[in-house]
Amino acid sequence: MSKRIIEQNAETLIFELSDQNRRSSSLAPDIDINDACNNLPEHLQRKKKLQLPQVGELQVVRHYTRLSQKNFSIDTHFYPLGSCTMKYNPRVCNTQAQLAGFTSRHPMAHSSMSQGVMSCMFDLQNMLMEATGMKQVSLTPMAGAQGEFAGIAMIRAYHDHNKELQPDKEPERSEIIVPDAAHGTNPATAVMSGYKVKEIPTNDQGDIDIDALEKMIGPQTAGIMLTNPSTLGVFERKIKLIADMIHKAGGLLYYDGANLNAILGKVKPGDMGFDVIHMNLHKTFSTPHGGGGPGSGPIGVSERLQPFVPVPIVGRNEQGYYWITEKQLPLSIGRLSAWMGNVGILLRAYIYALLLGRNGMVRVADFATLNANYLLKRLMEADFEMAFPERRASNEFILTLRKEAKEYGTTAMDFAKRLLDYGYHAPTTYFPLLVPECFLIEPTETESRDDLDAFVETLIKIRDEAEQSPNLLKDAPFELPVRRLDDVKAARELDLNFYYSKC
Amino acid sequence: MSKRIIEQNAETLIFELSDQNRRSSSLAPDIDINDACNNLPEHLQRKKKLQLPQVGELQVVRHYTRLSQKNFSIDTHFYPLGSCTMKYNPRVCNTQAQLAGFTSRHPMAHSSMSQGVMSCMFDLQNMLMEATGMKQVSLTPMAGAQGEFAGIAMIRAYHDHNKELQPDKEPERSEIIVPDAAHGTNPATAVMSGYKVKEIPTNDQGDIDIDALEKMIGPQTAGIMLTNPSTLGVFERKIKLIADMIHKAGGLLYYDGANLNAILGKVKPGDMGFDVIHMNLHKTFSTPHGGGGPGSGPIGVSERLQPFVPVPIVGRNEQGYYWITEKQLPLSIGRLSAWMGNVGILLRAYIYALLLGRNGMVRVADFATLNANYLLKRLMEADFEMAFPERRASNEFILTLRKEAKEYGTTAMDFAKRLLDYGYHAPTTYFPLLVPECFLIEPTETESRDDLDAFVETLIKIRDEAEQSPNLLKDAPFELPVRRLDDVKAARELDLNFYYSKC
Amino acid sequence: MPYIPHTPNEVEEMLRVIGAESIDDLFDEIPQELRIDLEKSTGLNPIPLGKSEMAVQRQLSEKAMLDGTPLCFAGGGAYEHHIPAALWELATRGEFYSAYTPYQAEASQGTLQVIYEFQSMIANLTAMDVSNASLYDGASGLAEAVLMAVRANRKAKSKRILMPESVSPVYRQVVETIVKNQGITLELIAIDQTTGTINREHAQQQLHNDAAFAALVIPQPNYFGSLEEVHQLTDWAYKQGALVIAQVNPTALALLAAPGNWGENGADIAVGEAQPLGIPLSSGGPYIGFIACKQKLVRQLPGRIVGRTVDLDDKPGFTLTLQAREQHIRRSKATSNICTNQGLLATAVTLYLSFLGTDGLQKVAASCVANTQKLIALLEKSPEIKFPFGKTVFHEFVVQLDVSVDSVLERLAEEDIVGGINLSQQQVASQSVDANKNQLLICVTETKTEEELRFFSETLIAICSEISSLSNSEGELS
Amino acid sequence: MPYIPHTPNEVEEMLRVIGAESIDDLFDEIPQELRIDLEKSTGLNPIPLGKSEMAVQRQLSEKAMLDGTPLCFAGGGAYEHHIPAALWELATRGEFYSAYTPYQAEASQGTLQVIYEFQSMIANLTAMDVSNASLYDGASGLAEAVLMAVRANRKAKSKRILMPESVSPVYRQVVETIVKNQGITLELIAIDQTTGTINREHAQQQLHNDAAFAALVIPQPNYFGSLEEVHQLTDWAYKQGALVIAQVNPTALALLAAPGNWGENGADIAVGEAQPLGIPLSSGGPYIGFIACKQKLVRQLPGRIVGRTVDLDDKPGFTLTLQAREQHIRRSKATSNICTNQGLLATAVTLYLSFLGTDGLQKVAASCVANTQKLIALLEKSPEIKFPFGKTVFHEFVVQLDVSVDSVLERLAEEDIVGGINLSQQQVASQSVDANKNQLLICVTETKTEEELRFFSETLIAICSEISSLSNSEGELS
Numbered sequence A, B: 001m002s003k004r005i006i007e008q009n010a011e012t013l014i015f016e017l018s019d020q021n022r023r024s025s026s027l028a029p030d031i032d033i034n035d036a037c038n039n040l041p042e043h044l045q046r047k048k049k050l051q052l053p054q055v056g057e058l059q060v061v062r063h064y065t066r067l068s069q070k071n072f073s074i075d076t077h078f079y080p081l082g083s084c085t086m087k088y089n090p091r092v093c094n095t096q097a098q099l100a101g102f103t104s105r106h107p108m109a110h111s112s113m114s115q116g117v118m119s120c121m122f123d124l125q126n127m128l129m130e131a132t133g134m135k136q137v138s139l140t141p142m143a144g145a146q147g148e149f150a151g152i153a154m155i156r157a158y159h160d161h162n163k164e165l166q167p168d169k170e171p172e173r174s175e176i177i178v179p180d181a182a183h184g185t186n187p188a189t190a191v192m193s194g195y196k197v198k199e200i201p202t203n204d205q206g207d208i209d210i211d212a213l214e215k216m217i218g219p220q221t222a223g224i225m226l227t228n229p230s231t232l233g234v235f236e237r238k239i240k241l242i243a244d245m246i247h248k249a250g251g252l253l254y255y256d257g258a259n260l261n262a263i264l265g266k267v268k269p270g271d272m273g274f275d276v277i278h279m280n281l282h283k284t285f286s287t288p289h290g291g292g293g294p295g296s297g298p299i300g301v302s303e304r305l306q307p308f309v310p311v312p313i314v315g316r317n318e319q320g321y322y323w324i325t326e327k328q329l330p331l332s333i334g335r336l337s338a339w340m341g342n343v344g345i346l347l348r349a350y351i352y353a354l355l356l357g358r359n360g361m362v363r364v365a366d367f368a369t370l371n372a373n374y375l376l377k378r379l380m381e382a383d384f385e386m387a388f389p390e391r392r393a394s395n396e397f398i399l400t401l402r403k404e405a406k407e408y409g410t411t412a413m414d415f416a417k418r419l420l421d422y423g424y425h426a427p428t429t430y431f432p433l434l435v436p437e438c439f440l441i442e443p444t445e446t447e448s449r450d451d452l453d454a455f456v457e458t459l460i461k462i463r464d465e466a467e468q469s470p471n472l473l474k475d476a477p478f479e480l481p482v483r484r485l486d487d488v489k490a491a492r493e494l495d496l497n498f499y500y501s502k503c
Numbered sequence C, D: 001m002p003y004i005p006h007t008p009n010e011v012e013e014m015l016r017v018i019g020a021e022s023i024d025d026l027f028d029e030i031p032q033e034l035r036i037d038l039e040k041s042t043g044l045n046p047i048p049l050g051k052s053e054m055a056v057q058r059q060l061s062e063k064a065m066l067d068g069t070p071l072c073f074a075g076g077g078a079y080e081h082h083i084p085a086a087l088w089e090l091a092t093r094g095e096f097y098s099a100y101t102p103y104q105a106e107a108s109q110g111t112l113q114v115i116y117e118f119q120s121m122i123a124n125l126t127a128m129d130v131s132n133a134s135l136y137d138g139a140s141g142l143a144e145a146v147l148m149a150v151r152a153n154r155k156a157k158s159k160r161i162l163m164p165e166s167v168s169p170v171y172r173q174v175v176e177t178i179v180k181n182q183g184i185t186l187e188l189i190a191i192d193q194t195t196g197t198i199n200r201e202h203a204q205q206q207l208h209n210d211a212a213f214a215a216l217v218i219p220q221p222n223y224f225g226s227l228e229e230v231h232q233l234t235d236w237a238y239k240q241g242a243l244v245i246a247q248v249n250p251t252a253l254a255l256l257a258a259p260g261n262w263g264e265n266g267a268d269i270a271v272g273e274a275q276p277l278g279i280p281l282s283s284g285g286p287y288i289g290f291i292a293c294k295q296k297l298v299r300q301l302p303g304r305i306v307g308r309t310v311d312l313d314d315k316p317g318f319t320l321t322l323q324a325r326e327q328h329i330r331r332s333k334a335t336s337n338i339c340t341n342q343g344l345l346a347t348a349v350t351l352y353l354s355f356l357g358t359d360g361l362q363k364v365a366a367s368c369v370a371n372t373q374k375l376i377a378l379l380e381k382s383p384e385i386k387f388p389f390g391k392t393v394f395h396e397f398v399v400q401l402d403v404s405v406d407s408v409l410e411r412l413a414e415e416d417i418v419g420g421i422n423l424s425q426q427q428v429a430s431q432s433v434d435a436n437k438n439q440l441l442i443c444v445t446e447t448k449t450e451e452e453l454r455f456f457s458e459t460l461i462a463i464c465s466e467i468s469s470l471s472n473s474e475g476e477l478s
């Protein structure tokens, strides 16, 4: 047994390595600052001392290399974070997107100097249209939530436009229906577009309660936001019925594409009846999560929403590729970013799509689903309780630890923290909100069976620990750079800025 | 106090992740292997099964990313390994040397397609000549030891040539003199050129024993190999006298440039009287050590050895840059590598030299020496024993732990292993061989004073531990991926190949 | 099967455990009529088959080559700066690159500490109290700042925002798209035609329509590169009971007064695009919006925030905090719907500011100023080139030509130069900019050498006279 | 001060601790007359002053641009292959890139395990028992193999090595340079002029001079791309009491008989250049020599070796072993003077073989063979192009032109093509290759597309007839 004798020190903050008199860089031009300042009006110049860290280059490299090692990541750990699709981010997507021709292009460069990147964007638009069965794709939203915003804004623009054309016939549509299991961005988005949110319950099979829906729909209904498969990890079987109900009432269907990985090449959202969708390229198309972003959330629309798509998009004619802007699309909801969104991320998704091809896309859904169902089955065999044991898992599934919580007093969070000790990133915890003590587990297609098996054994081992020495869970983690952190203190005694108390 | 409950597992070997039926790669062309084999004579084809690992791309990335984290390195730790000059390897040297124009150039490409890289090599030759005071530089040796080989081979070629010209006047020169403190490559090299090695003792000031040298020199003397400052961390003050003595006897002086970092811009080996030198660019010019290489060991020569330099070197005329080969240098000792050595490393050194410039080069010696002398003084104040307390340290110095070994039974190796626990790479231990229980400590110029201070405090702390609980040293390390390894077993029960016992 | 590690055997065994015959069976809950028939043309046929890495690499290299690496004098919100070589080598380390949002704090201390440092640096740069962990980009960030100001300014109870035309037209457009459905209106303020800065009289006039407005947006430097009178404007807005949103270029803040120090009270919210701090131009994204504010507004901040706290052993550590503002807790009542932000870019910015430090950033800014003035001096030599808004600028300025800017840019493109931004051709032409005025917005940063400045000025002048003599001779002919 | 983190204050305090007045004082033991006077022209003046990273980056980019990225059909020991994009991203991680030789095993388990895996892979690829941790390159590696064979073959007591002319002339030259001072002689064996392979009769003749020789070197594929009769040759050498040194291309070993399986007993030492396994061409270096041998010769191996062992807790771990062979212990009696080797390249090779696997490497090799045959078929169409050594090759072959190869290569260079290697122009022309024969060595790997093969063959054929008609017409004129 090893003895832990040396208390690991907290990593110093970069500011603590700083000395304002240090000048150790070849990274800035050599220039007399005061000379240049003579060109700036005295009263508009900075008076307050700037306190950026002054640290040697080696020390900076060392600080951040060491910090990086404190992260779990796909490249180092199994990361079955439900709803997040933490699969392998092929490195070639990074190296090729970083080619100088791509990184050095100014967004306003003349289109004669932009045909390369524009052709990539055009092709990507088409591949995404094809894969989702939508009529037009706009790549500009910068993450899923912005895609949602664009989608709901288009639904609103559509209704507003209709009302303008037929002020008497069109009702005042003010409500968006959202399932109770929906991701938090859905209701938040609906509100940003000025809608009221109606929550629709889920039945014990994980399906939408059709009776409740029936009652909720009316002339005030602007639309419904759904993920399918849902965040409960099951496919909404009545989707066609739901689509008909909503459409009949004059509403539109929004598809939250966060779970597209489960059905790529299997079903197209367009065929299910959706009018507008977003895709999380940082999930299904494996662009990096980067510790919280950047993402990319292109939207796709059916014919009736085509006039409203956010600009710019890329078109092609005999002269080559060109920008389609509000000039050609006067009804567009407008722009969502200064240019066309996260192009560097879109390039990575494009490269990924080229590598996979249509054959590879189908494989994604196949193996994501195989892994999820296998893991579900293995865990059931090991007597873990599933939220929907009768259902096929999609790319993910929900396990509930309420039994363990009751019997051993160990919560899902305790299990999660103990998993970290064993070198596994925890699944998503306490989401969706309606299942108690839950884990939303998404293994993704790029994990091997051996790793899934090892994960099952670890969960069994932890449950044994819960029974025999529950404090091993409650006090976990033990093996990480820090023990369990005090969230309450973090929120009560806000410390968000090293300099705040000091300036 | 944290409890270490989970035994960290040894990292799986890549072979243990393999399954021969796995096909998970987009990295190879899609082709029918058997078809191609039809073009190869049946009896010359491979019969024995190849057992390379068949592992998914994510799993490969994860395996090696995790392995990398088990290393100490400059980018993560203070690494005061004496004689090795572990300083910051500027990242820009790597990124620029990896530009496609450099990496994709075939060594036999037409010189019209090679002017870029040839001009870099030409400039580097000149900068190194200037910095060392030599008449010609050849970049081709691939590490220090190969530079040594080239140097001694040139000394031999020179004597052989002289003997050919004047068979009667020239004696049979068969000996190379090497100080007892010399690096192991020196005697090994002399033997590779067919020489006998004579060891010359060092006096208690770290200087060469001039009387002994006097006696050793004779007509049989081909030359002497010296580092200056020596591996004892002190400058050989009588160098001019030694040079005169050797030259008078018709011998030549070889300079081992491993410690060039200490005198860059301060003294030129050429001015000290050396006839031939090598430089370790992976030390003084900060090219990466890469976990054991690649290095680069260019040699420089004085006028009399110019006809013998290894080829190719780069020349310039009105048409541009061109290769100087054995055609122009018929007396050259020949070639040492298939082309011109480790060009990619030479490029990194070139970039580093451009960044530093002549002003930066002087700074290297200034601050390497400042750091070493400061560290020496701080450790002396803390009552550690120095091998040469009266001398200035060069870029490094020797501390001896013989007192601690005697009093507490803790060896230099024990101190070294305990340093690892505290996050410091150990200094060089037990070299040079003539100082008992020694540490050869080289902080380099890129470390900050704060880090030196922390290192001193750690050594004091470890000495306290040695006194109070010596087993903390003897059983160290505790905090690393493995505890102390069994070297004896490694050598006795050779396990050098995963497949050996299994094939 | 690229990226799929399963062997045929394993698949079989896994199916056996599941109790399914085939992988296809796992999709049996999906109504058959919805399933894609891969054989049919409605399948996925237009998507090509998968390619090898080698083939894709080649394809992409060719496309990248097509766009080249021109000499760039365009800015307008996207700026070319030198990026330390070490920066992206570190930022794309797998541990940063392939981690998720740091939900499990203990397993994400790397990212969390980086973001805490990021927040501290942004707050220090803007002289504000607190910063969040990033927003999508500068434009959408300004929209978030507007929403935040409306929420925060309870006193004003107004949904009106004063928006000067010296704010980037694209930014204004994005703000409009994002805030319009919440009933917020943007009241434009015209610019002074001699300085290119906010026309304060016009601002004063806006007050007459309706006494209250929630906030005034002040850009610094503004879209035309000119410097606004930030102190007076801030004090004026305060007097009206409005909040001040500072929309700033972070490089410029090394030398220009920080929003927290504008006027008597300082701005309330500072927002902007952090792309100049280590992010390549890359066609406009991914970039990174930053937002910082006074302490008292912290609960109105959108997006993630990292706080420092302690662990069970009282050792310091970092965690996401104030999550009750966010969509995953507060759902329809969240401060914003933002979830994924621009984490990796925040890492890059943190690295950039650490590598450069105060001194380095000041030198970069000073060099921008110096180089810009050098180019102005070179262009001044030509009588055909005018400077309608003067020359007191940071690193951008407007020139007025006597020929069509479009033709000039096209000709410059042939010389492999991105010559700037045609102000008359902006997607939404600013009311203040007359399409007939032939105005070109030029940016110069520290990346330009003397020779490049000379080359550009000579080429620009030559092209202008070439075009003008051409059109003159055409005139003569007709 | 780039890379120097000291502040002026710190320097002062440090000098105070040391008890020195100035940094210059620290050099007071160096005789004054030896010190460089930086003011003088003999100082360092010709070395330019330091430059900013930005300036250096620009300078290097321009130089790299100058050399371009031509279409390459040259081999001869340096081969263009596709390198997985992830490879160098991993290999240049700071923890691999900036670590030293793993002297402190416990703090170097990453590098040590990688090298253990490298050794296992090389041993498996060559079908030998053990491998070392790398040598400088293939050429110097062959020299080490020769030295090793002389040491190891105690029976033969000979310092003669049979060296066929089908071994690369540069390799032979390097071996000569390195071994000659130890009294070792290389006896050349001629090649058969119809196959380009070892002339076995000539080898047999060599025996008459002196019965014993220490070893026979057998290249496979040989320098001309042709395949040697390795089984017969190995058996023949054994009968003479000589060791066999196999000099092999590692890519080819995916499909060709491994040295350990040559003839009845297998080769004794396998050596070669591992550059094709993930290392870019980069003008010839850094590359990586590998050497593997039978178990019984392990103590004669030069260079580092990593072994698996256990720690105090009996947990497996890795360490440098058999160090008693090496210079730092054995000094003048070491098996070699090598110290620093090519560690980072060994890491790259390990990554390459892990990414590719058996199946991938076989496909790469098969694709080389297939593409080579395709080019041969295209070139065969021209009656002017002859194949003096036949077409049974791996991925290289010799063509004979009726015009000067030098002029052809120069013209190809103008088309941005590296057309191959002029055999007649080798730095040391092989005795077997007649300078008047206009022989060109061409290599084709998996990186070439059908279009590129067609383009190259058409260009080559066109250039040949262009030159020949030109010289004909010149002939006519004169």
Ligand SMILES: Cc1ncc(COP(=O)(O)O)c(C=O)c1O
Pocket: A083, A084, A143, A144, A145, A146, A183, A185, A227, A231, A256, A258, A259, A280, A295, A296, A297, C338, C339, C340
């Ligand atoms: C179901 C679902 N919807 C929407 C989102 C929001 O996407 P993003 O984080 O890209 O804004 C997520 C991401 O976590 C999600 O899981």
Ligand SMILES: Cc1ncc(COP(=O)(O)O)c(C=O)c1O
Pocket: B083, B084, B143, B144, B145, B146, B183, B185, B186, B227, B231, B256, B258, B259, B280, B295, B296, B297, D338, D339, D340
């Ligand atoms: C003093 C000395 N000489 C020679 C060498 C050998 O150099 P290399 O390892 O580059 O072959 C070394 C390297 O450790 C050294 O320290």
